[in-house]
Amino acid sequence: MSSRRTTDRERRESLSYETVDLGVLVIGAGAAGARTAIELVERGVAPEELLVIGKRSHGDAHTTWARGGINGALGTHDPVDDWTVHAADTINEGHFLNDPAKVETVTRRMPDLLRELDGWGMPFSRTDENEIDQRYFGAQSFRRTAFAGDHTGESLLQTLIGRAQELSVPYRENVFVTRLLTDDDWVLGAAGYDMETGEFLLFEADVVVLAAGGYTSLYHRHSSRDDENTGDGPALAYQAGAQLMDVEFVQFHPTGMVGARYGDEWDGRLVTEAVRGEGGRLFNSDGERFMERYSPGQMELDARDVVARAIAREIDEGRGTDAGGVYLDISHRDRSFIQDRLPRMYERFAELGVDMATDPVEVAPTAHYGMGGVVVDETGETDIDGLYAIGETMAGVHGANRLGGNSLAETIAFGAVAGEAIAGRLARRHDSERGERTVLHDRAAIHFADLDRLVRSDGSYDPAALMDELRDLLWAHAGILRDEESLSVGLDELAAIRRRASDLAVDGPTSRSFEFVMNLAFALDVAEALLRGAAMRTESRGAHARTDYPDRDEDWQRNIRMTRDAVGAMRLETTPVAAPSDDVQAALDAGYELDYHQLE
Numbered sequence: 001m002s003s004r005r006t007t008d009r010e011r012r013e014s015l016s017y018e019t020v021d022l023g024v025l026v027i028g029a030g031a032a033g034a035r036t037a038i039e040l041v042e043r044g045v046a047p048e049e050l051l052v053i054g055k056r057s058h059g060d061a062h063t064t065w066a067r068g069g070i071n072g073a074l075g076t077h078d079p080v081d082d083w084t085v086h087a088a089d090t091i092n093e094g095h096f097l098n099d100p101a102k103v104e105t106v107t108r109r110m111p112d113l114l115r116e117l118d119g120w121g122m123p124f125s126r127t128d129e130n131e132i133d134q135r136y137f138g139a140q141s142f143r144r145t146a147f148a149g150d151h152t153g154e155s156l157l158q159t160l161i162g163r164a165q166e167l168s169v170p171y172r173e174n175v176f177v178t179r180l181l182t183d184d185d186w187v188l189g190a191a192g193y194d195m196e197t198g199e200f201l202l203f204e205a206d207v208v209v210l211a212a213g214g215y216t217s218l219y220h221r222h223s224s225r226d227d228e229n230t231g232d233g234p235a236l237a238y239q240a241g242a243q244l245m246d247v248e249f250v251q252f253h254p255t256g257m258v259g260a261r262y263g264d265e266w267d268g269r270l271v272t273e274a275v276r277g278e279g280g281r282l283f284n285s286d287g288e289r290f291m292e293r294y295s296p297g298q299m300e301l302d303a304r305d306v307v308a309r310a311i312a313r314e315i316d317e318g319r320g321t322d323a324g325g326v327y328l329d330i331s332h333r334d335r336s337f338i339q340d341r342l343p344r345m346y347e348r349f350a351e352l353g354v355d356m357a358t359d360p361v362e363v364a365p366t367a368h369y370g371m372g373g374v375v376v377d378e379t380g381e382t383d384i385d386g387l388y389a390i391g392e393t394m395a396g397v398h399g400a401n402r403l404g405g406n407s408l409a410e411t412i413a414f415g416a417v418a419g420e421a422i423a424g425r426l427a428r429r430h431d432s433e434r435g436e437r438t439v440l441h442d443r444a445a446i447h448f449a450d451l452d453r454l455v456r457s458d459g460s461y462d463p464a465a466l467m468d469e470l471r472d473l474l475w476a477h478a479g480i481l482r483d484e485e486s487l488s489v490g491l492d493e494l495a496a497i498r499r500r501a502s503d504l505a506v507d508g509p510t511s512r513s514f515e516f517v518m519n520l521a522f523a524l525d526v527a528e529a530l531l532r533g534a535a536m537r538t539e540s541r542g543a544h545a546r547t548d549y550p551d552r553d554e555d556w557q558r559n560i561r562m563t564r565d566a567v568g569a570m571r572l573e574t575t576p577v578a579a580p581s582d583d584v585q586a587a588l589d590a591g592y593e594l595d596y597h598q599l600e
């Protein structure tokens with residue numbers, strides 16, 4: 001009998017993988033990815049040149065969870081509203097850290113893009129005159145949030161999918177992208193695997209669009225599902241050499257359900273702001289209506305960050321409930337009123353054994369939206385040639401705090417803008433521009449060999465448990481209230497998790513544990529960017545509240561960018577914010593009264 005060791009090189013050469021050759025790969029099948037694909041085909045890109053992929057089944061992206069609405073200054077009820085006021089509201093709510101050019105792109109384009117969606121059959125709620133209805137959202141000067149009942153995100157995605165199917169846009173589900181492949185500063189494609197078969201996949205593409213969502217599921221309590229918003233988009237871009245920005249800014253929604261009271265599967269799910277909009281009052285465990293101390297003018301209807309911080313303080317200072325929340329009570333309203341105005345909430349809590357007409361519900365802040373993401377130019381392209389990042393994956397539109405209804409708007413506007421730019425680029429393409437194929441296959445083979453080793457690894461740590469640890473860490477050390485000491489402890493603990501993450505136990509290529517390994521690799525980088533950014537920003541601004549630096553510092557009107565250096569370490573630098581255009585500055589100077597009175 002003879003034996004010989006298999007070398008890494010031989011293993012690499014023996015690994016098989018499917019190769020898919022494309023003009024454009026769109027990673028992400030939420031609103032942003034779908035809208036990009038539509039624009040590409042409408043501008044003449046052949047459907048067979050493109051592929052949209054997602055981790056879940058078709059139509060089940062995170063976008064479907066959006067309920068409240070999508071912004072665009074149509075002026076249905078308030079004709080004085082226009083895109084400049086929308087831009088001014090966005091910049092005010094973003095505490096002057098937004099990229100004004102990107103804000104302008106979204107706000108200028110949205111009225112036409114909403115009408116276009118209407119033409120594609122989006123079931124917008126309508127006025128008696130059959131116009132697209134619009135309602136108030138928090139911190140908006142006018143009614144400019146269009147909506148489809150309380151299922152706006154679901155209807156939006158269905159409308160986009162319907163349009164994409166008319167245009168024969170191809171889609172492949174259950175694909176997990178694990179790495180972007182580049183040559184110098186040029187994207188060559190992406191590597192990943194089929195989550196059902198475990199087969200490795202190589203996508204060879206001239207252009208890659210990252211529309212892979214955000215990073216709020218990296219918090220212990222969050223408002224999306226556990227396996228989405230895990231930071232894949234920002235981390236894939238960062239690991240490929242693109243820059244991140246504003247990652248320290250995380251919007252906490254004040255009223256998430258409390259898992260210890262209603263069950264883990266409900267933890268963090270939103271209790272709509274409409275409960276407060278319809279008169280709901282917040283009480284601590286001493287029976288005190290505590291918003292009197294924090295915001296005697298606006299009370300429960302103040303902006304999200306103000307109410308979230310107030311609730312967090314009550315809980316931190318020992319005036320929370322045993323389950324770790326506070327009470328939200330609307331029982332002073334008639335049962336019929338609650339059933340009429342808050343039907344879904346009433347039903348949900350009734351199923352959980354709580355009668356909102358007689359009893360309060362328990363709520364606590366929940367991580368809801370990450371304002372940061374990938375640095376892109378005005379067309380959505382990153383520093384890497386041919387790599388675009390759009391939707392919740394990109395940075396720039398929201399600044400230090402997001403205006404409700406603007407994230408769906410961002411997906412649609414930047415989907416259209418990026419699609420337009422990419423279609424133009426493909427029309428000008430020369431074959432000689434394509435990167436070297438052998439480089440792509442060499443890089444893919446090395447990556448697949450790493451994945452292959454990982455899939456069969458029999459280490460000491462459970463990746464799901466480490467992911468939970470990381471979620472607890474961010475909650476504890478980079479939550480609603482932050483300070484230098486706690487952030488520094490958080491960074492040390494993160495380094496310890498990173499060390500353990502090199503010794504993982506995995507159950508095979510189609511196992512949940514393999515997914516967790518991938519999620520963890522992404523999460524560690526995004527968490528590091530978040531903690532470092534939060535430690536560097538020695539001020540309080542928007543969603544970033546430092547107890548040791550409680551005031552806004554005008555010298556800090558700068559964005560923090562995170563880059564991976566040649567040896568893999570994270571480098572931070574700051575860049576100044578550009579000035580708004582004269583039109584937007586005029587709207588800012590006009591000082592429209594922000595209206596906090598109706599929240600969804």
Ligand SMILES: Cc1cc2nc3c(=O)[nH]c(=O)nc-3n(C[C@H](O)[C@H](O)[C@H](O)COP(=O)(O)OP(=O)(O)OC[C@H]3O[C@@H](n4cnc5c(N)ncnc54)[C@H](O)[C@@H]3O)c2cc1C
Nearest residue numbers: 028029030031032054055063068069177213391392405408
């Ligand atoms: C409860 C809730 C309510 C909200 N309500 C509103 C609202 O009323 N108005 C508003 O404007 N915004 C709202 N938002 C925010 C808004 O829903 C999102 O910002 C928006 O839908 C993001 O869309 P997207 O296309 O960028 O990403 P997503 O919809 O998150 O789609 C990401 C896609 O990328 C895929 N993907 C991710 N990682 C990978 C990978 N590694 N490999 C392959 N595919 C991958 C996913 O499978 C998915 O298809 C809400 C958010 C939540 C959580």
